[in-house]
Amino acid sequence: MRERYGQAIRLASTVNLSREQWLQYRELGIGSSDAASAIGFSQYKSPLTLWLEKTHRKQTDDIADKPAVLWGTVLEPVLASVYAERTGYKVRKVNAILQHPEHRFMLANLDREVIGQPEGTGVLEIKTASYHMAPQWEDGIPLAYQCQVLHQLAVTGFAWADVAVLIGGQDFRIYRVERDDAKIADLIQLETQFWKHVTADIQPDPDGSDDASAALQWLFPRDDGQTIDLSESAEFNALFSNLIELRERKEEVEAKEALIRQRLQNALGSATAAIFAAGRITWKKAKDRLTPDLDKLSAEHPEIIQQYIKSVEGSRRFLIQPKKLIPSGGPNHD
Numbered sequence: 001m002r003e004r005y006g007q008a009i010r011l012a013s014t015v016n017l018s019r020e021q022w023l024q025y026r027e028l029g030i031g032s033s034d035a036a037s038a039i040g041f042s043q044y045k046s047p048l049t050l051w052l053e054k055t056h057r058k059q060t061d062d063i064a065d066k067p068a069v070l071w072g073t074v075l076e077p078v079l080a081s082v083y084a085e086r087t088g089y090k091v092r093k094v095n096a097i098l099q100h101p102e103h104r105f106m107l108a109n110l111d112r113e114v115i116g117q118p119e120g121t122g123v124l125e126i127k128t129a130s131y132h133m134a135p136q137w138e139d140g141i142p143l144a145y146q147c148q149v150l151h152q153l154a155v156t157g158f159a160w161a162d163v164a165v166l167i168g169g170q171d172f173r174i175y176r177v178e179r180d181d182a183k184i185a186d187l188i189q190l191e192t193q194f195w196k197h198v199t200a201d202i203q204p205d206p207d208g209s210d211d212a213s214a215a216l217q218w219l220f221p222r223d224d225g226q227t228i229d230l231s232e233s234a235e236f237n238a239l240f241s242n243l244i245e246l247r248e249r250k251e252e253v254e255a256k257e258a259l260i261r262q263r264l265q266n267a268l269g270s271a272t273a274a275i276f277a278a279g280r281i282t283w284k285k286a287k288d289r290l291t292p293d294l295d296k297l298s299a300e301h302p303e304i305i306q307q308y309i310k311s312v313e314g315s316r317r318f319l320i321q322p323k324k325l326i327p328s329g330g331p332n333h334d
Helices: 019-026 033-038 047-052 067-088 131-137 143-156 181-199 209-221 234-268 294-302 304-306
Strands: 008-013 090-092 096-100 110-113 122-129 160-168 169-177 275-276 278-283
Touching: 019 067, 033 047, 033 143, 033 181, 047 131, 047 181, 047 209, 067 090, 067 160, 122 131, 122 143, 131 160, 143 160, 143 169, 143 181, 181 304, 234 275, 294 304
Parallel strands: 122 160
Antiparallel strands: 008 096, 090 110, 110 122, 160 169, 275 278
8 A cells, every 4th residue: 555645646746857747747647836827727838738748748847047947946845934933833745756646647746744633734835936926925825836836735634824925035924725625626526637638639729828829839830721611610610700800900900099099198198197087197208229220231241141141940820811801712722
């Protein structure tokens, strides 16, 4: 019988575990840092990109050297000590990859555990955030991190977790998350749906995010010159009609916005700002900046510019042509 941690199974020890081995274990399921992406609540990674990674189509990006991640790792033990000092609680590392006893695809790594409390063992999740991310924390824990912590509580069976965050290098906050079995049940259901896409090798639908657009460009980098006929598909004809309608509404809204903006600019004249009952506007001149004159450089010193030219592969452009704009000969099916 495998060793238990709370209700969870200790799948593997992380002591002396290489990055390659850790990534192999991550491929077995959805980790707590994957939870928000799996259910479409991450602003950084879409379900489509996560699916590409879990099905081994795309290698997971190594972000360990990114400043935010690097400093978060460096500061983790410091912030764990600060949390212990502020609360008087005892914390310790959990050197294990944990697995849900029933939903084996649900995995978790904990930053720390909090022990010796009347309410039982808790999870400590440690975060760092830059000062411009502070507004995301004003109303509590950002949604993506809520998903992460609920996932950890689902795997461990624990009743509570604390999220300790250092914002802007000075503002240290602690947020408590109580176990919510209804939310956890919803999370498990949504993660199960995503994992079925992985096990059945069925691509999830894109979710409209910028990351999903990038994932589609990665998945289909080149066009083959063919034209497919969707004119008999009720589903895709409805999507195309909806796209045309939305584009027309967008153009109308943008035209109205431009008119209103110009009227306000005209009212401002040479003034820098104006105030209203509901807020304010500013119209300031941007700072002058130096920019290289590449045309002149290319004309006068073509040998120099040639040394610094590199080939950049173009991405596919998505163009919309309503029927009235398509040439009378119709689509080219060659």
